[in-house]
Amino acid sequence: MPRQRLRDKSKATQPFLFWSFMDARPTLCVIYNPRAGRRRSGRLWLEMRRRLAHQADFWPTTAAGEGIALARKACDLGYSTLVAAGGDGTFHEVANGILTSTKPATAMGLIPLGSGNDYARTLCLPRDADTLVHYVCSSKAWCVDVGEATLPGQTGPRYFINTLGLGLSGAVSWEARQIHGLRGLPLYGLAAIKAIWRSFHALDTQFVVDEQPWSTATLFLSVAVGPTEGGGFVVAPEAQLDDGWLDYLHASSMSRWAALNHLPRLALGWLPENGGPIRRGRCRTMLIQSQQPMTIHTDGELIATPRQPAHEVAIRLLDRRLRLRCDPIR
Numbered sequence: 403m404p405r406q407r408l409r410d411k412s413k414a415t416q417p418f419l420f421w422s423f424m425d426a427r428p429t430l431c432v433i434y435n436p437r438a439g440r441r442r443s444g445r446l447w448l449e450m451r452r453r454l455a456h457q458a459d460f461w462p463t464t465a466a467g468e469g470i471a472l473a474r475k476a477c478d479l480g481y482s483t484l485v486a487a488g489g490d491g492t493f494h495e496v497a498n499g500i501l502t503s504t505k506p507a508t509a510m511g512l513i514p515l516g517s518g519n520d521y522a523r524t525l526c527l528p529r530d531a532d533t534l535v536h537y538v539c540s541s542k543a544w545c546v547d548v549g550e551a552t553l554p555g556q557t558g559p560r561y562f563i564n565t566l567g568l569g570l571s572g573a574v575s576w577e578a579r580q581i582h583g584l585r586g587l588p589l590y591g592l593a594a595i596k597a598i599w600r601s602f603h604a605l606d607t608q609f610v611v612d613e614q615p616w617s618t619a620t621l622f623l624s625v626a627v628g629p630t631e632g633g634g635f636v637v638a639p640e641a642q643l644d645d646g647w648l649d650y651l652h653a654s655s656m657s658r659w660a661a662l663n664h665l666p667r668l669a670l671g672w673l674p675e676n677g678g679p680i681r682r683g684r685c686r687t688m689l690i691q692s693q694q695p696m697t698i699h700t701d702g703e704l705i706a707t708p709r710q711p712a713h714e715v716a717i718r719l720l721d722r723r724l725r726l727r728c729d730p731i732r
Contacts, residue, residue, distance in 0.1 A: 427459070427479070427480070427481070428456075428457050428458050428459055428481075429457070429481060429482045429483060430454065430457055430458035430459070430481065430482075430483050430484075430485055430511070430538060430539070431458065431459050431461060431476040431479075431481040431483075431484050431485065432454065432458050432459070432460045432461065432484075432485040432487055432513070433461050433462075433463065433469055433472050433473055433476065433484060433485070433486055433487070433492070433495075433496050433499075434447075434460065434461070434462055434463070434486075434487035434488055434492070434513075434515075435462075435463050435469075435487065435488030435489070435491070435492045435515070435516075436462050436463070438487070438488035438489050438492065438515040438516050443514075443515040443516075443529075446513070446515065446529050446531060446534075447487065447513070447515055449531040450487070450513055450531055450534060450535070453531060453535050454485075454535065454538070457539070458485065459481075461476070463488075463492070463495070466491075466703075467495065468495075469486070469492055469495030469496050469499060470495045470496075470498045470499040470502070471499065472496075472499065473495065473496045473497075473498070473499020473500055473503065474499045474500075474502060474503045476499075476508075477499065477500055477503035477504065477505040477506075477508045478503060478504055478505065480505075481508065482508065482509065483508070483509045483510070483511050483538060483727055484496055484499070484500060484508060484509070484510055484511070485510075485511035485512070485513060485538050485727075486510060486511070486512050486513070487512075487513035487515055488513075488515050488516055489514070489515060489516015489518055489519060490516055490518050490519065490520055490521055490522075490564065490701050490702055491516070491701070491702060491703055492515075492516070493510075493512060493521050493522075493563065493701070494562065494563060494564075494700065494701035494702070494703050495703075496510060497510060497548070497561060497563045497724055498560065498561050500724070501548065501561045501723065501724065502558065502561075506723070507725065508725070509543045509725040509726070509727050510724060510725065510726055510727065511537060511538030511726075511727035511728075512525070512527060512537075512538075512726070512727075512728070513534055513538070514527050514529065518585070518586050518587075518589075518590070518632065518633035518634075518702070519586075519633075520564055520565075520628065520630045520631055520632070520633065520634070521563060521564045521628060521701075523630065523634070524564070524628040524629060524630065524643065524731070525643075525726070525728050525731065526731060527728065537727045537728050537729075538727050539727075540727055542727070543725035543726060543727055544644070544725070544726045544728055544729065544730045545644065545722035545723075545724070545725055545726075546563070546627075546643040546644050546722060546723075546724050546726055547627050547643055547644055547645070547646065547647075547719055547720065547721055547722060547723065547724075548561050548562070548563055548627065548719075548720045548723040548724050549561065549562040549563075549566055549625065549627050549648060549700075549717060549718070549719060549720070550562075550717065550718050550719075550720055551566055551698070551700055551705065551715055551716070551717050552715070552716045552717075553698075553705065553706060553712045553714070553715055554712075554713075554714050560700050560705050561700070561720075562627065562700035562701045563627060563628075563701060563724060564626070564627055564628040564630075564631060564701050565624050565625065565626045565627065565628065565631040565637060565638075565700075565701065566624070566625045566626075566698065566699065566700050566701075566715075566717060567622075567623065567624045567625070567631065567698070567699050568605075568620070568623050568690070568696045568697065568698045568699075568706075568715070569604075569605055569620050569621050569622045569623050569653075569696070569697075570594070570597050570598065570601065570602070570621055570622040570653075570661070571622055571623060571624050571631070571699065572696065572697030572698050572699050572704070572706070573597035573600070573601035573697055574590060574593045574594050574597045574632060575593075575697075575699035575702050575703075575704055576597070576601075576697055576699075576704060576707060576708060577592075577593035577594075577596040577597050577600070577601075578590055578593040578632075578702075579704075581593055581596075585633075586633040586634070587632070587633040587634045587635075587669065588633075589633060590632035590633045590635065591665065591669070593632075594632070594635075594665055595662070595665075598658055598661050598662060599658075601697075602621075602658055602661070603621075603694075604619035604620060604621040604654060604655045605619065605620045605621075605692045605693075605694045605696060606619060606692060606693045606694060607619065607620040607690055607691065607692045608690075608691045608692075609688065609689065609690055610687075610688070610689040611683070611685045611687070611688050612685045612686055612687055612688075613687070618652075618654055619654045619655045620652065620653075620654065620690075620692070621653045621654060621655060621656060621661070621679070622651070622652070622653040623650065623651070623652050623653075623690070624637040624638070624650065624651045625648050625649075625650045625688060625717055626638035626641050626648065626649045626650065626651070627641065627643060627648065627719075628641055628643060629641045629649075631702070632702070634669060635668045635669055636668060636669070636670070636671035636673070637649075637651045637668070638650070638651060638682075639671050642731070643731065644722055644730070646686070646719065646721050646722075647684040647685070647686065647719065648684065648685050648686065648688070648717070648719050649682070649683075649684055650682065650683055650684070650685065650688070651673075651680070651681075651682055652680075652681045652682075652683075653679050653680055653681075654679040654681070655679060656678075656679045660679075685719075686718065686719045687716075687717065687718045687719070688716075688717040688718075689714070689715075689716050689717070690714065690715050690716075690717070691713065691714045692713055692714070693713070694713075695708070695711030695712070695713060696711055696712050696713065696715070697711060698712055698715055
């Protein structure tokens with residue numbers, strides 16, 4: 403018995419140090435959408451998992467919106483970098499989780515696995531495992547702008563890293579959710595045609611843009627940090643992610659035929675700069691009020707729907723609020 407107790411005691415000293423070392427938490431937490439890594443993205447995702455297996459924890463999302471809560475939890479646990487693996491919706495949720503956490507300085511890495519990938523396209527992120535591993539494991543970060551949207555009655559703001567849209571832009575996001583079997587530009591192109599057919603009405607809106615009032619009808623509005631939305635529609639060709647401005651594209655009343663004619667121009671980036679019903683501009687703050695209910699999306703995620711619409715939204719720019727693990731775009 404004494405010899406047995408001595409042997410147990412000797413085991414209790416050295417292995418304690420060994421297991422303490424092995425239990426050290428990785429610095430990376432990968433929050434991923436299990437439904438995103440399919441088709442051509444499947445091989446990239448498998449390769450990224452293999453390469454990061456020993457230096458990252460992997461947390462899957464199981465429902466829409468869960469990425470926000472997971473990202474908040476990961477920030478609070480002290481991970482230095484949260485890696486969002488999926489499409490624009492996953493990027494949006496992880497960014498919102500970081501920005502609403504107790505540690506908003508946590509950096510964000512990205513693995514593009516979605517179909518639209520507007521934000522990844524803006525960042526020029528490759529579908530190359532070597533480069534992506536280098537980015538997410540780097541200690542360097544690029545600080546980029548973020549948009550903040552606040553609706554009356556909500557407990558807190560919603561952040562967007564790419565675009566906010568309402569009017570037809572919001573209706574397109576709503577229609578895209580009802581379409582299956584398509585991805586990217588074909589998905590949002592069909593959704594746009596359906597929105598023009600079903601939701602083609604201009605809103606009576608009052609704006610305050612950088613403290614300047616403006617009353618107008620609004621058929622379409624996109625407020626952008628980045629240049630594209632909906633899988634490649636160019637809403638703000640001059641937008642830069644760290645320039646301290648929100649770019650907006652506004653369309654007032656027009657015919658359905660005119661709206662359909664503008665679709666291919668919007669996809670190719672050939673939409674007129676200004677003139678007629680089209681208006682472009684830049685701002686840092688924008689307040690929008692409407693007598694009619696508004697459907698609103700942030701990064702394609704609906705924050706006001708036809709079933710739960712809004713009549714007011716306040717938007718402002720947050721300068722260089724999000725830290726990204728990637729090279730700056732110049």
